[in-house]
Amino acid sequence: MSTWTVRRGVALSASFILALCAGPEVGAQVAAGPTSKTAAEAEIRAFDAAFVDWYNKGDAKALASLYTEDADVFEADGARYRGRDLIERSYTETIAAQKGAKLTLEIESIRPLSADVVKEEGRSLTTLATGAVVPRFYTALFVKSDGRWLIASVREETDSLVRPHDRLKELDWLIGDWVAAGTELDAQVHGGWSADGNFLILDYSVKRGVKPMMQVTQRVGWDAVASQFHSWEFDSEGGFGEGIWSRDGERWVVKQTGVRPEGVTASSTRILTRKRAYLVSLLVTDQVVGGVAIPGEERSALTRVPPVPQLGAGPPRPINEKSPQ
Structure with a gap:
């Protein structure tokens, strides 16, 4: 593993989560053609959720597939790199180095710039297995290609303040x-x-x-x-x-x-x-x-105490080691 990857592992995972797009399964459900502001926002939010899920499962290949072939990444410390291959390699090494890390997003705005370009801004949080929280501000640019959103660029900034809630x-x-x-x-x-x-x-x-x-x-x-x-x-x-x-x-x-x-x-x-x-x-x-x-x-x-089952949810099941939590 390179020194570059170890030094930037947290920043990499934190900055990329923000830029979520559809993978093969999700993207296939996005219709081609002009997209309204409301529809675009719903699509990007769905892609964000899918991305966070893939990261938390440690799927570097699926994460890299969300980027264009020549995607640009600008990190908070000024580092810049380009290309889907490097992104996948970085994810693979970062996930291996930070087992158990969990990602969340706080989306501040999703703004369509045209029918095929969307800009998202927000804050990403990487919670490490030790409990430490690494926050970043981010700006992500999405483009739609063949009816599927992809990340064209990500730019992150250091967020020195970790809020009490985080x-x-x-x-x-x-x-x-x-x-x-x-x-x-x-x-x-x-x-x-x-x-x-x-x-x-x-x-x-x-x-x-x-x-x-x-x-x-x-x-x-x-x-x-x-x-x-x-x-x-x-x-x-x-x-x-x-x-x-x-x-x-x-x-x-x-x-x-x-x-x-x-x-x-x-x-x-x-x-x-x-x-x-x-x-x-x-x-x-x-x-x-x-x-x-x-x-x-x-x-x-x-x-x-197990939650009270909702009407129509079926009989409650006892909690045990094999029950999903």
Whole structure:
């Protein structure tokens, strides 16, 4: 693998996702001839979705087929290269070097310049397997040839600001409804976005048997100064606390400190480990209350609640390892 490819792998994947066009299957459905603004936008959006899907599947050949033979690529650092063969080779090496990377697009505008030329502008996001997010601004030019859209050129610019919402996508697996079963306490947990999209909100309803114990609300955000996730939580009895999050593979370690309702300080370490898309283990250890260490550990498991089936969708199926998530 060339030094050039390793150095530009992230930029390459980020810039090319923006320029989506139809592959052989999708392109065959696009009618030739004059295209209205509404139809052109719908076609390009469909091609964008197909491109992102192909990238996430690691299909370099299909991605390269979306470009004209002499397509131009201009990267954020000033590098320029041309040709479908080089594009395919670059995709092949980038996908191999960044296994597990996922791409998304935020389209700002799709503007037909003529019946056969469309300009798209937006922002691309590459989320690496480590959770790091690489953003780029982009401008893509599409041309229609034989009834099929192809990418003629892509120009990207560096986006130095990663928004809090983009950072938090690393934790969006928490979104949804969960049930937690422990040795003493049970809980129902609901995870969702805040109204502004810049925080994750986790609401806990804690019970001992059938008896309600307390309600807890936790807000998780990005600390731009410390460059890590930070959470704040408040319970219905007047206690409050905060946590500092760090990642170790599929394990999230949360160093928690707080004040109990009676005014006693407390601290602990919480470790969440993703076992499956529907199963997370929780270990609470290193507990200290009022300066006194509490021996032992507390273990529980969070299980995702399947969504309520829609009318006519058929009977619900149990979630297991062979069920698609």
